[in-house]
Amino acid sequence: MSKDNLFAISLFPYLGFLWFLTRSGQMPRLALIGFYGTLVFVAVTIPAGIYAKVAYGESLANIDVLHGSAEIFLTLSNILIVLGFRQAVRAIEK
Numbered sequence: 631m632s633k634d635n636l637f638a639i640s641l642f643p644y645l646g647f648l649w650f651l652t653r654s655g656q657m658p659r660l661a662l663i664g665f666y667g668t669l670v671f672v673a674v675t676i677p678a679g680i681y682a683k684v685a686y687g688e689s690l691a692n693i694d695v696l697h698g699s700a701e702i703f704l705t706l707s708n709i710l711i712v713l714g715f716r717q718a719v720r721a722i723e724k
Contacts, residue, residue: 641672661714667707675700 648665651657657665678700679690690697 644668658714658718660717661711664707664710664712664714667703667710671700671703671707674703 648669651662651665675690678696682688682690682693682696686693690700
């Protein structure tokens, strides 16, 4: 199985994870937005990877400008997740 196929298949468990998180109603809203933001990262990474291959003949990881631009979305998602859980912990402490 290629890494591309494995990547595509891994989206289904993640979508299930998001579905259960959303339905539970117990996830801090900001953290939930961050988890959904990870899908934005995936949505940006796929076309960026295709563009890197077509335009430069390289993988996305080898084109710093494209790779860094795509990674910004993952960084923002992670920040939202951390801030969401931070808010929840602070709310519990009060």
